[in-house]
Amino acid sequence: MTEVRAAVASILQIEDLSVSFDTAAGQVKAADDVSFVLHRGEALALVGETGCGKSVVASSIMQLLPRNAIIQGRAVYAGGDLLRLDELEMSRIRGSEIAIVFQNPSLALNPIIRVGEQIAEMLRIRKGAAVQALQQARAMLSGLGLRGDDKMRMYPFQFSGGMNQRVMIAASMILSPRIIIADEPSKGLDGALAGEVMAEMARIKNQSGASLLLITHDLNLARNISDRIAVMYCGEIVEIGRSEDIFNKPLHPYTSALLDCLPERGFQPIPGSSPSMINPPSGCKFLPRCPKGFERCRKKPGMVTVEGMSATFSGSESMSREVRCWLY
Ligand SMILES: Nc1ncnc2c1ncn2[C@@H]1O[C@H](COP(=O)(O)OP(=O)(O)OP(=O)(O)O)[C@@H](O)[C@H]1O
């Protein structure tokens, strides 16, 4: 029974995803055996230091990686594997079923089309909704703090980076996708505005019942917006669980160290630096920086489910608390 309900409640399953890049310096292993489930209606945050592989995971799902990427594993959506769809099938899914909001809006917007038109055009192409397209675009932008017809008539170059970021969010959400992947969506927005825009994004998401994969290195944003948090370190997910549990009872020493970096928790930087992705340590990748390392950590730990710390989501039993550490 649990298994059936869990299957119904999940919308995207990432299974053993590994991505490496062939470079002049050697093979960079940017994602290493990444597995997680995104539930229907859930917001899941993927957090971790710069370069740990968050964007690589997002781009793999959307088939947006460069040609030198070697990809293994599966991304199961609607019964099929996204990693194996051809370009035509993938382009049908991109935008209308799974949307991505990028870190850098200037790359995604057309500089010579008015922003209102750009958003409305998405609706016209995909849904044929010509009459209400501009009205809907206006409502969407207005909810994100860009109110009025004059804003609709602006060109991207007349907007600040933060304003364009909101145009991007509107453009990606207007088609009511079932999954929204947001890669650092609040980058370029200052503190108060970032909070407002993210809250509006969460509101639109909840209204449409979409699921959100939020990529960020802002732990507080992750906690405020998402139901669960997955912590990545050097290409691997090292811990996953309910946001509150991750904050109140981090299990992995890396998660604890990340939380200790927060200003409100003393601003203690993690000693050392992330290992190279070309020749990472063969055992636990965090061992060189870990205050709790012991002999066993020279062997690679697997992901283990921690009993008594699992949670339910929409009737699903599959929100288990998992950690990749020999201490458990
Ligand atoms: N096209 C590529 N060729 C070679 N290496 C790459 C390529 N794209 C990404 N990488 C490497 O993969 C690793 C993961 O990169 P990724 O962009 O996913 O990190 P991230 O977690 O999103 O970081 P940030 O928080 O800074 O956005 C990095 O070491 C990066 O240098």
Ligand SMILES: [Mg+2]
């Ligand atoms: Mg990134």
